[in-house]
Amino acid sequence: MPLRRRDKLITYLVVGPFAIVLAFPFYWMLQTSLKSELDLYNTENNPFGWGEGSPTLDNYRFLFSDTQYVHWLLNTVLVGLVVVAITLAVALPAGYALARLSGRWGQSMGVGLFLVYLVPPTLLFLPLSRVVAELGLQDRLASLILVYPGFTIPFATWLLMGFFKSIPRELEDAALVDGASRLRTLVWIVFPISLPGILTVIIFTFSLCVNEFVYAIAFITHSDSKVVSTGIYTELIRGDVFYWGALMAATLIPSIPLALLYNTFLDRFIAGFTGGAFR
Amino acid sequence: MPRRRRRDLLEQRRFLAPALIAPAVIFVALLVGAPLALSVYLSFTNATAGSLTGDFVGFQNYADQWSDPNFRTAFRNTIVFTLVANAIVVVGAAFLSHFLVREFRGKWFLRFLILLPWAAPVALSTIGFLWIFDSLFSVVNWTLIHLSLVDQFNPPQWLGEPNKALAAIITVHAWRLLPFATVIMIAGLASIPKEVDDAAKVDGATGLKKLFFVTLPLQLPIATIAVLFGIVFTATDMAVVYILTRGGPFNSTQMLPMWAFQTGIQAGALGPGAAIALFLLPVLALVTVLMLLFARRVEVT
Numbered sequence: 001m002p003l004r005r006r007d008k009l010i011t012y013l014v015v016g017p018f019a020i021v022l023a024f025p026f027y028w029m030l031q032t033s034l035k036s037e038l039d040l041y042n043t044e045n046n047p048f049g050w051g052e053g054s055p056t057l058d059n060y061r062f063l064f065s066d067t068q069y070v071h072w073l074l075n076t077v078l079v080g081l082v083v084v085a086i087t088l089a090v091a092l093p094a095g096y097a098l099a100r101l102s103g104r105w106g107q108s109m110g111v112g113l114f115l116v117y118l119v120p121p122t123l124l125f126l127p128l129s130r131v132v133a134e135l136g137l138q139d140r141l142a143s144l145i146l147v148y149p150g151f152t153i154p155f156a157t158w159l160l161m162g163f164f165k166s167i168p169r170e171l172e173d174a175a176l177v178d179g180a181s182r183l184r185t186l187v188w189i190v191f192p193i194s195l196p197g198i199l200t201v202i203i204f205t206f207s208l209c210v211n212e213f214v215y216a217i218a219f220i221t222h223s224d225s226k227v228v229s230t231g232i233y234t235e236l237i238r239g240d241v242f243y244w245g246a247l248m249a250a251t252l253i254p255s256i257p258l259a260l261l262y263n264t265f266l267d268r269f270i271a272g273f274t275g276g277a278f279r
Numbered sequence: 280m281p282r283r284r285r286r287d288l289l290e291q292r293r294f295l296a297p298a299l300i301a302p303a304v305i306f307v308a309l310l311v312g313a314p315l316a317l318s319v320y321l322s323f324t325n326a327t328a329g330s331l332t333g334d335f336v337g338f339q340n341y342a343d344q345w346s347d348p349n350f351r352t353a354f355r356n357t358i359v360f361t362l363v364a365n366a367i368v369v370v371g372a373a374f375l376s377h378f379l380v381r382e383f384r385g386k387w388f389l390r391f392l393i394l395l396p397w398a399a400p401v402a403l404s405t406i407g408f409l410w411i412f413d414s415l416f417s418v419v420n421w422t423l424i425h426l427s428l429v430d431q432f433n434p435p436q437w438l439g440e441p442n443k444a445l446a447a448i449i450t451v452h453a454w455r456l457l458p459f460a461t462v463i464m465i466a467g468l469a470s471i472p473k474e475v476d477d478a479a480k481v482d483g484a485t486g487l488k489k490l491f492f493v494t495l496p497l498q499l500p501i502a503t504i505a506v507l508f509g510i511v512f513t514a515t516d517m518a519v520v521y522i523l524t525r526g527g528p529f530n531s532t533q534m535l536p537m538w539a540f541q542t543g544i545q546a547g548a549l550g551p552g553a554a555i556a557l558f559l560l561p562v563l564a565l566v567t568v569l570m571l572l573f574a575r576r577v578e579v580t
Contacts, residue, residue, distance in 0.1 A: 007381070014378045015375070015379060015383075018393060022392060022393050022454065023395050025408060028407065028418060029410075041416070043416065047416070090302045090306055096299065097295070097299035101295060111567075116311050117511070118515065120559060122517070122556040123314070124318065125543075126549060126552075126553075127314035130331060149310065154307055214540070228403070229401075229403055233406065250403070251406050254400060259391055266394070
């Protein structure tokens with residue numbers, strides 16, 4: 001339904017300022033990342049303008065040729081993808097079973113799973129770091145891949161349980177009556193309908209992994225195996241020296257594709273959150 | 280035939296459900312259950328770094344922390360951060376979502392801008408704010424100085440003065456949670472059936488009346504979920520405080536996860552560290568259960 005002229009104006013007047021305020025730090029990262037040292041650290045200069053030597057791509061050059069930045073990005077994506085795969089493999093069947101095959105205790109177990117998600121990393125940290133050490137996984141991405149499912153699985157199972165519940169039972173019953181086995185029904189009927197839900201879980205899981213900071217900073221000190229959050233934080237800030245230009249370039253780069261991804265799948269995400277294609 | 284089929288299903292179900300749930304349970308038990316149990320044990324001992332055992336000291340660690348001023352500050356701050364940031368987020372998101380469900384030109388791009396804070400990894404965007412609040416080169420201060428709102432020679436130190444640092448941390452939390460809450464609220468609006476709209480129209484409910492008596496009540500269960508996530512994200516997050524202030528200046532922006540990390544991991548006092556981290560757990564668990572129950576109750580009626 002097209003909006004009337006007045007409604008349209010009001011919409012822009014509300015959404016516009018929100019967008020400006022929320023996106024400002026990223027605009028600021030962009031501007032900072034394109035500045036020369038000379039310009040950046042001269043307090044006389046207007047920070048919104050360009051001073052001596054700006055704009056320049058020097059910071060980007062430094063980031064890509066003099067640091068392990070590309071490595072950190074790849075590590076982040078790798079950890080994220082592997083954890084997503086593990087999480088789906090475990091949470092899909094569990095979420096379905098809790099939603100459909102178990103009675104009342106499925107419900108309480110669902111809430112229980114969410115409670116597991118509340119346990120702060122600081123509590124699990126010491127025992128887990130011991131486990132990581134025993135297995136010889138320090139400074140390896142495998143340590144993160146081992147630990148992250150601890151918070152992604154409960155969360156994903158809880159979300160998936162909700163999605164599966166919203167699928168009408170009749171659909172499955174029809175397939176079952178037709179002689180399909182439960183597992184076949186699951187793979188051919190239930191999962192395809194739950195695609196928006198599954199997509200939501202993938203995005204959520206990936207974003208939880210990318211956001212994680214505490215384990216990543218504690219388990220991995222070797223530059224080669226760092227992920228993007230910790231790599232930038234530990235190597236572009238050296239004592240009192242902040243490489244602000246490169247730092248801002250480094251924070252901006254992963255944010256853009258992630259936001260594009262979220263925006264592209266947002267409608268599906270919303271469909272997933274409100275309970276699948278059938279309501 | 281029907282009877283046999285039903286029995287088959289039942290057989291299958293009895294076997295299938297545990298088989299499907301087992302891997303998840305094993306993962307959670309090993310990665311969360313066991314370490315958690317060990318931490319609970321540690322919180323009753325005087326264990327220090329290097330060993331995972333110590334002498335049993337009962338509730339001593341908890342009592343010590345409760346009377347420690349740093350703990351008190353951390354406890355208070357955790358609650359303040361969480362409540363204030365989420366209050367801002369809920370009001371902002373409820374408002375914004377009403378406009379963002381509409382169709383308008385340029386929506387895709389504006390939505391992209393709005394989603395950025397949520398998409399960016401928290402540690403990275405917080406580094407962005409570290410620069411925005413820099414003591415010398417803060418763009419906020421530059422702007423305020425040029426608007427003659429603050430003294431050029433004594434500009435505010437956003438991360439160096441207790442109250443301003445608290446405000447800075449709350450700003451970052453609210454900023455980064457707002458898009459997510461908005462998305463969930465849009466989901467809530469989208470789930471309101473078209474018939475309700477029509478019924479409201481027939482009953483003559485329009486504008487504000489419709490907003491307060493029809494839309495907002497229907498939005499409530501999903502708004503509760505948004506707040507629940509918001510509370511969990513703020514109360515358990517350590518990255519923002521770790522990067523912006525490390526709990527400083529003088530522990531004034533200390534919060535529980537940060538204080539637990541500094542005590543238990545950096546200072547090596549495992550027992551007290553575990554006790555600090557455990558303080559938060561029952562509170563969060565209670566809040567979660569209440570909110571989930573509330574969301575369900577509202578949904579049913």
